[in-house]
Amino acid sequence: MQLFKNTNFDFLGWKWPFIGMSLLLSAAGLISLWVKGGPRYGIDFRGGALMYVRFAGRPPIDKIRSSLNKHFPVDVTEVVGTNEAIIGTDVRSDQQLNQARQVMQQTLETTFGAGANGRLDLNNSGASALADQLRDPLQAAGVGLSETELQDLAKAVTGFRDTPPRSGLITDYNSLMAVPGVTPKVISVLRQETVLAGFNIRSTEIVGPKIGADLQHQAVMAVLYALGGMLVYIAFRFEWIYGVAAVVAVFHDTIITIGLFSLFGKEISLTVVAALLTLVGYSMNDTIVVFDRIRENLKLLRREPLESLINRSVNQTLSRTVLTSGLTLLTALSLWLFGGTVLEGFAFALVVGIIVGTYSSIFVASPILIFWQSFVESRKKSPSAPPGARLQRESAGRGTAKVK
Secondary structure, three states: OOOOOOOOOOHHHHHHHHHHHHHHHHHHHHHHHHHOOOOEEOHHHHOEEEEEEEEOOOOOHHHHHHHHHOOOOEEEEEEOOOOEEEEEEOOOOHHHHHHHHHHHHHHHHHHHOOOOOOOEEHHHOOHHHHHHHHHHHHHHOOOOOOHHHHHHHHHHHHHHHHOOOOOOOOOOHHHHHHOOOOOHHHHHHHHHHEEOOOEEEEEEEEEOHHHHHHHHHHHHHHHHHHHHHHHHHHHHHOOHHHHHHHHHHHHHHHHHHHHHHHHOOOEEOHHHHHHHHHHHHHHHHHHHHHHHHHHHHHHHOOOOOHHHHHHHHHHHOHHHHHHHHHHHHHHHHHHHHHOOHHHHHHHHHHHHHHHHHHHHHHHHHHHHHHHHHHHHHHHHOOOOOOOOHHHHHHHOOOOOOOOO
């Protein structure tokens, strides 16, 4: 499918405005990182405790924050559309992290519990604890169950609680009549021995400071290894100047994306690093497609000026660029707008990276070839030689890769 045919846009005529915009965005991002002391890392990297809590209704964010801030500072984020909240602490030692988890759970029970008075919280208990709580009361109520039947009943009740649409929360004991083995007598005992808190702790994650620092180092090295590997591949497949141009463009994309995260105060988590690695490959692929067409045209149009030849190559790959980048951008925008808080950082990185990566392939990587050729020609001081001759000679004999 081809959207554009025989286009002749002067893309490189606009290289300086785009290069200026890139320099401005890069400088703003780097200044923001310097002023703020580096990126704002998520708990994955700085260490801390993260608790996912589901409520019967919309999470009372202010009440959660005020009740927990009495013990230690917390970040509370609402997951829009799910009645869930994410509660996170700051960096602590491993012992303090375990204590913080216990304090968070106890504070939630005190603030949003149903007044247990020795009764078991059915919405935050496992099957084993439920079986222990019901064993004697069921026998006293005349419900004769063997130990195996009691364990199966407890597993059935907690399994019913954890399946959608309840997803961890039972708000009415009568709904348990749908569970096999649950009778009115069992319901009566459950009412006496348990309570239904208005929240459910879905999961808790703890990352120690040392692990966070290790993850931080590994994330940086993963990006650098990806860039280095691609530089070696392109230098082998094309010429070293092509590899330098492609890596500079991708490094430019990464710097701008991280800088915008700093400017907007967004956290960098493991999912964001995954997005950055995705963008490194995506942007590099886009650049290689343009470079491959340039190399093909250098063989066919030996006497054409290099800038005109690059413009021609970009126009020839324009349909492919619009189709792939445009459709991917629409998907990333949908994730950003409708994916909720958990996916926001990942989707934001994709949106920024796709936009910046697409224009960097044209307005950053390609001009580097022109600047290098101008430098070589000025060193040779041979104005009679066609501007594209050297790149053509360097590309000769290496074969032509097909544009995908």
